[in-house]
Amino acid sequence: MFTFRPIGYVHSPYKDTSSIPRGLGAKHEAEGTLEILREFEPGLADIEGFSHLYVIWAFDRAEGYDLLAHPPTDEKRPHGVFSTRSPRRPNPIALTVVELLRRDGNSLHVRGVDMLDGTPILDIKPYLSSIPEEKLRRGWLAEVEARKG
Numbered sequence: 001m002f003t004f005r006p007i008g009y010v011h012s013p014y015k016d017t018s019s020i021p022r023g024l025g026a027k028h029e030a031e032g033t034l035e036i037l038r039e040f041e042p043g044l045a046d047i048e049g050f051s052h053l054y055v056i057w058a059f060d061r062a063e064g065y066d067l068l069a070h071p072p073t074d075e076k077r078p079h080g081v082f083s084t085r086s087p088r089r090p091n092p093i094a095l096t097v098v099e100l101l102r103r104d105g106n107s108l109h110v111r112g113v114d115m116l117d118g119t120p121i122l123d124i125k126p127y128l129s130s131i132p133e134e135k136l137r138r139g140w141l142a143e144v145e146a147r148k149g
């Protein structure tokens with residue numbers, strides 16, 4: 001077993017899940033703040049140089065899990081939870097890529113939040129993509145995109 005403690009919390013405009021864009025083509029452009037606890041602030045040194053960050057966070061308001069998930073993008077059939085981004089997973093861990101707008105002490109102002117206000121942050125890492133687009137396969141999502149145009 002592992003025990004994680006939050007390094008900070010998300011301030012987001014979303015107070016309930018129904019207000020978060022979902023489904024095919026949903027755009028995540030909402031701005032929010034990642035407020036890092038003071039004790040971890042020294043760990044933010046040099047972060048300003050990165051345009052985008054991975055935010056690893058906890059689905060703290062999800063309960064239980066399903067091994068077959070019904071993502072809002074595909075009403076036709078369920079998909080294995082590990083091929084979806086469902087909050088209802090055995091380990092309720094989430095990953096969001098955000099754009100870093102600016103740092104203000106222990107607060108990171110970011111664009112692209114899809115978390116509820118008050119969500120605990122487990123970790124932050126710089127986003128570095130090295131996989132050429134032509135090598136990426138989009139699995140069942142590509143089928144849905146083709147079907148729905």
Ligand SMILES: C[S@@+](CC[C@H](N)C(=O)[O-])C[C@H]1O[C@@H](n2cnc3c(N)ncnc32)[C@H](O)[C@@H]1O
Nearest residue numbers: 017020059060061062085087094095115116119
């Ligand atoms: C589909 S998940 C994707 C999250 C992340 N980008 C990922 O891929 O792991 C996003 C949804 O999680 C739900 N959610 C957001 N914050 C949450 C929280 N703190 N606890 C539980 N569910 C949350 C909302 O319904 C939101 O639309």
